[in-house]
Amino acid sequence: MSVAQLMRTVMAETQLLPLANVSVFTEPLTNHDQTEVIAFLAERPLHTVCMAGFIRDNRLDSPLNRGRFFGVRNSEGRLEGVALIGHATLIEARTLRAMKEFAMIAQSSSSSHMILGEEEQINQFWKFYADSGQEMRASACELLFELKNAREVSDPVNGLRLATLKDLELILPVHAELAFAESGINPLKTDPVGFRERCARRIEKKRVWVVVQDQRLIFKADIQADTPDVIYLEGVYAERADRGKGLAVKCLSQLAQTLLQRTRSICLLVNEDRTGVHSFYELANFKYRERFLSIFLHR
Secondary structure (H helix, E strand, C coil): CCHHHHHHHHHHHHCCECCCCCCEEEEECCHHHHHHHHHHHCCCHHHHHHHHHHHHHHCCCCHHHCEEEEEEEECCCCEEEEEEEECEEEEEECEHHHHHHHHHHHCCCCCCCEEEEEHHHHHHHHHHHCCCCCCEEEEEEEEEEEECCCCCCCCCCCCCEECCHHHHHHHHHHHHHHHHHHHCCCHHHHCHHHHHHHHHHHHHCCCEEEEEECCEEEEEEEEEEECCCEEEEEEEEECHHHCCCCHHHHHHHHHHHHHCCCCCEEEEEEECCCHHHHHHHHHCCCEEEEEEEEEEECC
16 A cells, blocks of 8 residues: 555544645634534534534524534635534544644633543644643543444333433432543532533433432433434443342333434443443443543643
8 A cells, every 4th residue: 555545544534634725714603504514513423423412402502502613614615624612622623724723713712621532533633732722631531332223121120211300419419420430520519500500401301311219319321412313321320239230231221222213323432441331331232433532621
C-alpha cells in the first residue's frame, strides 16, 4: 500500500477527511438549521446520538442544552461539522479544519465540565485545544456497547416501571453517586438545586425506569437520548445486595425489549477498567463497538 493510500484509509477510519483548498466559516446554529443538522447527524447515528437527543428534546437553541451548538461550513455552504460547546462538549467533525475550528471556539468557554467522543477524534481535538483551553483534570477511556437484539426474558420482572416524582428522593443519591464515580464530582454537593431540577425534569419526560421494593431502589436506568435510530442509556444501577443474582440482567433485557419497539438499537458507555460491568452487559446481549474518550476539565 502506498503512503497516499494509507493516508486515505486512516482518514476514512477516523472520519476526518483531508483538507481541500476551500475556505470555511463557523457560526452558531439556530432553530432554522434543525432539519439540516438532524440529517447531518443521522449519517452516523450511533456516534451522534447524544447531540441528536439534545436537539430533539430541546431544539438547537435552548438553555436546557447547557451549551451552544455551532456548525462549520465550507465555501459551498455544506456542513463539515457540528458541535455542542458547553458543560459537555460533543463533536462531530468530518474534516481536520472543522475540528480545529471547534477547538478554537471551545477555548473561549471557561465553564466546560467534560469533552466526550471517539478516542481518535478527541485526541486530535485535544492537540488543537490544549495550549489555550482549560486544563485536564482527569481522563478515562470508555467502551461503546450496542444492543440490537434483546435477550429473551422468560419470567418478567414485576415492578419494572417508569419513575414518578415520588421516587425522586431515592433516585437523587444513587444518580449522584454514579456521577461521582465517573467524574470525581458529586453534583449533589456542587449544584444541588440544578441537579435536582435536572433529575426531576428527566422523570417528568418519562426517561427514568426503576424497580422499587420496600422503599429500596433495586434497579434504575436513564434514557439520556431518544431517537428513532438509537437510544442512549446512562445511570444504569443495581442495588449491591442483589448483584450477581441475575435480576439486573433481567431488568435491563426487559427494558430493552420495550425500547427496541421504537428504535433500531440501544447503546451505552462503560469505563474501560470495569471489566466486570462489561461482562454484565455482554450477558444482556450488548456488543462492543468502539473506544471513546472522556476528558474532565478544571473550571
